[in-house]
Amino acid sequence: MFRIPARARAFIHSRTARRVGRTAALTCPVLLLLSVSTTAYADLSVPAPAVNSLPVVIANLRYWLVGILAALATLFLVLAGVYWATAGGDPAQVERAKGALRNALIGYGVAVLAPILLEIVQGIVGG
Known part of the structure; x- marks a missing residue:
């Protein structure tokens, strides 16, 4: 059976760890912004769109x-x-x-x- 040398395994794991860290750094702020509830206000000055016949x-x-x-x-x-x-x-x-x-x-x-x-x-x- 083929065995990966320890040096190569360390490189693979560190590269994977960096990739996971970057992904988490990008997705966490987005998820945080999406989870915060905000109030939506209707703009009453704009008339509703007309429905065509x-x-x-x-x-x-x-x-x-x-x-x-x-x-x-x-x-x-x-x-x-x-x-x-x-x-x-x-x-x-x-x-x-x-x-x-x-x-x-x-x-x-x-x-x-x-x-x-x-x-x-x-x-x-x-x-």
Whole structure:
């Protein structure tokens, strides 16, 4: 069985002890500050935020959803181009590029259909 020399063991233990000491020196003040209770005062001069109506929320959701889907589809389209350009005749890489291109086209299709789907949801919930 391999035995660590006493000199190396002393170094390991002292290094570990310093690491534990540094960690304790950093965490103790933070824990002390978090444990002290303070009083919270409400600022009554600031009005409460207005709540949007359902059509406004769905319109905002539509814009975000279409933007995110279009961005992801564009990412897949760029990846497909990179895969295709770097394929060098490798059939596996060409198939990978075709798969990324297919995903990009599906993403663009879903991005186009997202407003229609949100209109259906808005009609169902009665907004």
